Amino acid sequence: MNRFNILIRKAKVSDMNHITNIYNYYVENTTSTFDIETVDVEDRLEWFKKFDNVNNPLFVSVIKDNVGNNENGNDKIIGYSGYMDFKTKMGYNVTRETTIYVYILFRNPLNDVISFYF
Secondary structure (H helix, E strand, O other): OOOOOEEEEEOOHHHHHHHHHHHHHHHHHOOOOOOOOOOOHHHHHHHHOOOOOOOOOEEEEEEOOOOOOOOOOOOEEEEEEEEEEOOOOHHHOOOEEEEEEEOHHHEEOOOOEEOOOO
16 A cells, blocks of 8 residues: 655646646546647646635645655645636626546546545
């Protein structure tokens, strides 16, 4: 059994490369995104601006690796989640769109359920 030190934290602009890579896997290999072309980091940066960390937060899940000299060590982003306004019409003001994507190596291929081993 593997043991990971997993932390969930607010996403940062510096996470967009990893978030883009995770998202593009689902664009290329599934129908869950409803996108038919991959996106680039610049596209994701525009998307990132929709999250305000108060009403519309965006989080990343990271495996903590405290080896290294920077404040994040060698953290590995393994997924992200968040929610944002569903539509701009006032009737939807309490409705949120939820998004959850997990790096493919952390999914259970037998039943397509997210699996973490602690």
